[in-house]
Amino acid sequence: MDRLIIHGGRPLRGSVEASGAKNAALPLLAASILVDGQVSYHRVPHLRDIATMMSLLVYQGAKVAVDDHNRLHIDSRPANQPEAPYDLVKTMRASALVLGPLLSRFGKARVSLPGGCAIGARPIDMHLKGLEAMGAAITVENGYVNASAPYGLTGSRICFDRVTVTGTENLMMAAVLAHGETVLENASQEPEVVNLAEMLRPLGADIAGDGTSTITIRGVDALHGGTAEVIPDRIETATYLAAGLITGGDVMVTDTDDRMLEAFLSHLREAGATVEVHAGTIRCYAKQPLKGTDVRTMPHPGFPTDLQAQFMALMTLAQGSSTIRETIFENRFMHVQELVRLGANIQLNGNTALVRGVEYLSAAPVMATDLRASASLVLAALAAEGSTEISRIYHIDRGYERIEEKLGKLGAEVERRSGSNHMLTGGDFG
Ligand code: EPU
Numbered sequence: 001m002d003r004l005i006i007h008g009g010r011p012l013r014g015s016v017e018a019s020g021a022k023n024a025a026l027p028l029l030a031a032s033i034l035v036d037g038q039v040s041y042h043r044v045p046h047l048r049d050i051a052t053m054m055s056l057l058v059y060q061g062a063k064v065a066v067d068d069h070n071r072l073h074i075d076s077r078p079a080n081q082p083e084a085p086y087d088l089v090k091t092m093r094a095s096a097l098v099l100g101p102l103l104s105r106f107g108k109a110r111v112s113l114p115g116g117c118a119i120g121a122r123p124i125d126m127h128l129k130g131l132e133a134m135g136a137a138i139t140v141e142n143g144y145v146n147a148s149a150p151y152g153l154t155g156s157r158i159c160f161d162r163v164t165v166t167g168t169e170n171l172m173m174a175a176v177l178a179h180g181e182t183v184l185e186n187a188s189q190e191p192e193v194v195n196l197a198e199m200l201r202p203l204g205a206d207i208a209g210d211g212t213s214t215i216t217i218r219g220v221d222a223l224h225g226g227t228a229e230v231i232p233d234r235i236e237t238a239t240y241l242a243a244g245l246i247t248g249g250d251v252m253v254t255d256t257d258d259r260m261l262e263a264f265l266s267h268l269r270e271a272g273a274t275v276e277v278h279a280g281t282i283r284c285y286a287k288q289p290l291k292g293t294d295v296r297t298m299p300h301p302g303f304p305t306d307l308q309a310q311f312m313a314l315m316t317l318a319q320g321s322s323t324i325r326e327t328i329f330e331n332r333f334m335h336v337q338e339l340v341r342l343g344a345n346i347q348l349n350g351n352t353a354l355v356r357g358v359e360y361l362s363a364a365p366v367m368a369t370d371l372r373a374s375a376s377l378v379l380a381a382l383a384a385e386g387s388t389e390i391s392r393i394y395h396i397d398r399g400y401e402r403i404e405e406k407l408g409k410l411g412a413e414v415e416r417r418s419g420s421n422h423m424l425t426g427g428d429f430g
Contacts, residue, residue: 037225
C-alpha cells in the first residue's frame, strides 16, 4: 500500500493551478449515456474515481478515448449493457449516477447498491423514490437495484426530503429525455449540479432553475453530441489555500472560482486570514496566527462537508477554541483520532467537535480513512514538526490530482513510498 511521507514545518509559498472537479466530472461522464453522439470533455482530472467511471462506461459498451490534448471523448451510442456491477460500484459510490441515464435510455437498468461507507450510511432511497415517481418499477434483489420503465419515464414533481447532490443529478439526467415536465424541489444548489445542467443545455436539454432549489426539466426527444468543460475543483482549491495557512505561508490557487467557495473564504476571513480574489485566482495568507472559528456544515451555499476535516486541521493550531458541527454525514469524524495522534486537542460529542488550539503538532504515523480525512492529515503533517507517515494514501488518490507534485511546487517536502500489497476494498467512496 502506498504511503506519503511528509517532512513538515516548511511554509508553503507560491501558486498552483486548480484541477477539474472530481464531483463535477463524474456526473458529466455518466450523462454521456444519454447522448446520441460523441461528447468531448475538457479538464477531466486524472484520478482513480474518474478511471472507475471510465471503466464502467466501457463495461456498458461505450467508446472512450483520450487525445494528445488531454481531452476525453466518449461515444455511448454503441453501449448495450445497462448494468453497473458490484465490483465497480463498491470502489466508488458515485457509480450509482449511471442509474438515471441507463434507465432513461434503455428502459431498464441493473445497478449494484453501493452499501455502507466510512463517512455514513449513505442510502440512495431518494434516488429510487424519485425514479418511481417518474414511473419506474424498482425492486432490490441480491444487492442490485433492478429498475424498469419499458414505455419510458414520465415527468413528475419530486420534492426531496433532504438535499442530495447525486440524487439531484441522477433525477435531472433521468428527466432530460422523459415525457413531459419534471420539477425537482429542495434540489441541490451545488456548483456541480449547475455544471451538469450547463453541459446538457447546449446538447439540446431543456433545464431551468439549476443553482436554485427548484429545477425544472422539460423532456426532449434526443440530445446531440458536443463538448463539456469540467468546473475547477473547489475542494482541492480550498485544501491548497488551507495548506498555505496552516504552514504560515502564502498560497495562490489559479484557474479557480471564488464564487463557489464563499462560505469557506468568509470563515477564513473570520479566522483572521487575508483572502485576495482576482480574476480566477485566490490568494490566502495570515499576518498572525488564526483565531478559533466555529463551523457548521450545510448544503451549498453553506459550508461544505467536504471541507470540514481540512478546516478542523487548520483550527488545531488556531488561538482559542472552535466548534465544528457536521450536519450532512453522521460519521464524518474519522480524522479526529488521527489528528489527536499528531498532537491536536479535540473532543467529540455527537456531531460536534470542540477543537482547542495547540501551540504545535508533532509527527506520528497516521492512517487515512477516507478522501477528505486524508486531506486533513496531509495538512496537519505539513505543519507538524518532524516526518509524518500517512498510510492508506490510496484514499487521497481518489480526489487529489498529482498531490505530491503540486505540494512540492509550493515548497513542501513530500515523498510517496510504494508498497506491494495495495488493497482496494469497499468502504468510503465519495
Ligand atoms: N441521503 C439519503 N438518501 C439518499 C441520498 C442521500 O438519506 O437517497 C443522505 C446522505 O446519507 C447524506 C445526505 O443525504 O446524509 C446528503 O448526501 P448526498 O446525497 O448529497 O451525498 P452524495 O451525493 O452521495 C456528494 C459528493 C460527496 C459530498 C456530498 C455532500 C459526489 C460524487 N459525492 O455525495 O463527496 O460529500 O455530495 O456534499 O458528488 C467527497 O468528494 O469526498 C465526497 C464524499
